[in-house]
Amino acid sequence: MSEKIDLRLLPIAVPGFDTVLGGGLPELSFNIIGGAPGSGKTTFAQQIMFGLASPQRRALFFTAMGEPPVKMLRYQQQFSFFDFDKVGDAVNFISLASQVEEGNYDAVLARILEEVRTHGPALVFIDSFRSFVQSVRADHQDVAALQNFVQQLVTHMTGWNATTFLIGEYQANEADENPIFTVADGIIWLSQHVQRNVMSRKLQVIKMRGQRQRPGLHAFRIDRNGIEVFPRHLPAIEPPYLDASAQAARTRLSSGVPVLDDMLGGGFPDGHIVLVSGPTGSGKTILATEFLAAGARNGETGVVALFERNPTQLMNARLDELVRSGQVSLASASALDLSIDETLHDLVSLIERTKATRMVLDSIPGFMMSLAPEAREDFAESLYRMATALASKGVTLLMTTEMEDRFEELRFSPYGSVVLADVVIMLRYVEHQAELHTVISVVKVRGSKHSRQIRTFHIADDGVVIGTGPAPFEGILLGNVRRTDS
Helix, strand or coil, X not given: CCCCCCCCEECCCCCCHHHHHCCCEECCCEEEEEECCCCCHHHHHHHHHHXXXXXXXXXXXXXXXXXXXXXXXXHHCCCCCCCHHHECCCEEEEECHHHHHHCCHHHHHHXXXXXXXXXXXXXXXXXXXXXXXXXXXXHCCCHHHHHHHHHHHHHHHHCCCCEEEEEECCCHHHHHCCCHXXXXXXXXXXXXXXXXXEEEEEEEEEEECCCCCCCCCEEEEEECCEEEEEXXXXXXXXXXXXXXXXXXXXXXXXXXXXXXXXXXXXXXXXXXXXXXXXXXXXXHHHHHHHHHHHHHHCCCCEEEEECCCCHHHCCCHHHHHHHHHCCEEEEECCCCCECHHHHHHHHHHHHHHHCCCEEEEECXXXXXXXXXXXXXXXXXXXXXXXXXXXXXXXXXXXXXXXXXXXXXXXXXXXXXXXXXXXXXXXXXXXXXXXXXXXXXXXXXXXXXXXXXXXXXXXXXXXXXXXXXXXXXXXXXXXXXXXXXXX
């Protein structure tokens, strides 16, 4: 063979899955769809089938000892991808249950080959292939006969000119001991993860010959439209390098508070990640709202992601007005079983749809609590992937984080988010003459000079008020004020 053969990639009608595959599924490949009961295997397989099947690309769906076809179809019809017009023409369902129960594998193979010759399919699905193995073990039949059946089936599949899928309730540890996994071109695993009272779904492409698939576990959800996969975001290995002059030449965005813009050296550099840290009630959300309002006055659109309350509980009248006017889009995530990739997918889609240039994530602790328990264990890594993905969209991202004001130590975030941030603004309480006062300081602006002063900060009826000079308190040190009246 001297000519190179390029296998055509089939576009899969499962949103997000082509991205995981690296472009599509290789035509004529032999694939295994495995997973535990209830993980979504049959739904996944039928969504692929109905998306690809046509009069020119016919599909056969064989059922073995799993659910009866009538019962299976009764539930699969509830999904929007199920196309009645294709059934009996482009798609045919065939039951192998009687042959499998008899244990006559020659008859099973003969029936499969007969139907393949009759229909000439381009797509073949066998669900559940696992049933063959279970019937042999249950009836103590000749395992050698089963192995011979499998070998013959695989041999025939290579001559069908069809893309084939075996669906079964396999376990991950079977990959090393079951020979069917060795000859498979692709292995796709669906799983459910339960921790406490929260369940999340994951998909993994363990193997796909000739493809550079995206590694790792990818979240997916099942709804009336079927399955949607949320590919795991991989940060760029080499982010764009900007030298000092390029950093200094960045466009500056107003924070919405002129005095703060002066403290920042001219405002927020566009595309930067901003962290506003402070104790509860110190004004973080108000400051974030001023940032969005400044963009709206300049004709920009914004996005605010709320992770602490639902849309009916907007935090202040100004933010409510911005959302109602359409200048700011609201992304609310209050569920406690979200994955980072599902959340990121929704946020990126909203940013692209609204062409937003400013975004507020309020707040980091609330975001962590909205994630599934296993995602919280690697929250620092999740936050890094999310922040870098949003920044890559060109938006200027402002995140708020709540810090306990202990008055004896200076901390900015418990999640390592300071490392991610290009700009860090700190709000603190100080006690002076039997009253609590709020002060603000700019801790960091990457690649730019900025004020080091600690200034007074308070919320007035017409917005944020920041002092024009150093705070008039003596001895501010790590949140403490030295009392001079005692």
